[in-house]
Amino acid sequence: MRYASAQAAATAEPPTLWQSIKKLNKDEDARRGLDVVANILAELGRQAAIKGQEMPDD
Numbered sequence: 712m713r714y715a716s717a718q719a720a721a722t723a724e725p726p727t728l729w730q731s732i733k734k735l736n737k738d739e740d741a742r743r744g745l746d747v748v749a750n751i752l753a754e755l756g757r758q759a760a761i762k763g764q765e766m767p768d769d
Contacts, residue, residue, distance in 0.1 A: 719725070726734070735741040 735745070
């Protein structure tokens with residue numbers, strides 16, 4: 712986190728959203744990290760959908 716903060720602070724002007732996306736697209740580690748986050752969010756959504764269902768009668 713400290714390294715990422717220092718990297719962001721080192722630039723005089725923050726990049727545009729599209730510049731950031733282009734940079735992330737070239738970075739394999741960033742793509743892998745985003746994939747992990749997307750998979751976690753998908754699992755949380757799946758679990759939320761299951762918890763929202765009524766319990767079956769025994």
